[in-house]
Structures are given as C-alpha cells and as structure tokens.
Amino acid sequence: MTASLIQHQPRREPGRSLGPAGRPQPAARSSSSRSLRLVAQQEGLIQIHTAPFRGSFSGVFSQALRSAGLGSRVLITQFLKGGVDQGLEASLWLCGRLQWLRPAVAGCLSDPCATAEPCATTEPCAPAASVSSVVSAAPAAGPGGLAGSPFPTASDSDREAVEAVWAYSRDQLLGGQLDQLVLDELGLAVDLGYLCAAEVTATLERRPSHVDVILTGPAMPAALMAMADQVTQLRRGF
DSSP states (O other): OOOOOOOOOOOOOTTOOBOTTSOBOOOOOOTTTSOOOOOOOOOOOEEEEEOSSSOOHHHHHHHHHHHHHTTOOEEEEESSOOSSOOSGGGOEEETTTEEEEOOSOSSOOOSOBTTOOOOSOOOOEESSOOHHHHHHHSOOEETTEETTOSSOOBOHHHHHHHHHHHHHHHHHHHTTOOSEEEEETHHHHHHTTSSOHHHHHHHHHTSOTTOEEEEEESOEEHHHHHHOSEEEEOOOOO
16 A cells, blocks of 8 residues: 655745745834834933032042043032132143132132122021021121121132132033033032022023033032932941
8 A cells, every 4th residue: 555645835824935944934024013212312410419528529529530531521610619729710621521610719618608699599408507597697797797696707709709610610501511510519609608599500400401410518408409310418437
C-alpha cells in the first residue's frame, strides 16, 4: 500500500507575504499607525537651600562650577558678601562661563537697612525670628541709626550696592542670558530690608522656563518657598 505524503503549507493571510522558510512576514506598519514620541523640553527649576546658619552656599557653589565646566552659562550673586573690592566692574569669571558677583561694599553685611524703599508686601519670612522685625517696630532713625535700637544700621551706599547687583542679576535672568542663576542669601537680603520681596517674587515668576534658579540662605520669604520645586534644608547633628 502506497502512502501518500501531504505537505502542509502555512496558511497565507491576505496582504502578508511568506518569508524564505515559508513563515508569514509581519505586516508593514503604515505611517499613519506609527506612534509618535514627543521629546520633552528641558524645564528649569527653582531650588532652595536653606539652613538655620549661614553655610548652605559651598555645596551650591560646587554644583554651579560643575555646570559651568560642562558649558552652561552661570551667574552667582552673593548679596551680602563683600570686602574683596568687587562690584559690577570687578566681578570674577571662572571656567570662562561662570560670573561671580558681589556688591561693592567694604565688608560682609549683617546689619538691617533702615533706609530701604517701601515694599508692596509685608509677607513674613522664614525663619520667623529675624532682625527686620526689630527694625520695623523701632522708632524713626536718627543720625546714629535707629533710635533706641541696639542694632547698627547699614548705610545708603551699602543698600545701593546691593540693589545694583540685584538689578544686574534680574536683567541677566529676564534677558535669557543664563542657564543657571545662584542667588546667595537672597532671602536674608530681603529680610534685612535691602531688597523688596514683591519685586523679587515678581521677577522669578517671569523667569525664562529653561533657567535653573538656586536660592540659598538662612531666611526665605514665604512666597518664594511656595514657588520652589525643591527645598533642601541643612541641619547640624542632633
């Protein structure tokens, strides 16, 4: 008896071709059925590094220096540090991409400013215990500073020097010239009366979306804390 051998061929589906081994090839996807992948644009962040002591700048400085070394345009503004004869005309440049700016003042500023321009907001700053609360409750200033206050007060030239570096930093930020902006002790400068909290907040709200802004210092206005994408609090051992 002769057996007949039947060779089974794979079923061919309409619209699909067979490969060399007789296996169906996957159907080609049409351009209309392909999924589209959107490339997310880089978004800048507002980061706050705060501490109950003046010591949150060193880590931020390392981060800024690394960013400049990788090609980013970085501006560091220290509002209350002085004594190195800087100012706008003598700012330092590192790595060719990082500008380091301090006000043209004789020394570091820690005294409240009694002659600050009136500000449109009275928002409290954190932490709540601040020198500015003593300043606002004291009588009018006399020739030697605040009458009846144990705290010395800063001069008009000191306030103008701080305002000058703020104006430059603000223009660089809003002009889209920067990739990263570090504002050291910005909150303390607001708290001591050198800068207006409402103007600072309004400026940061208008910043270009690609710029990373890093704020440091022991005091920070509540409005800026609310705007922050990331808050880092440094604490000593406990």
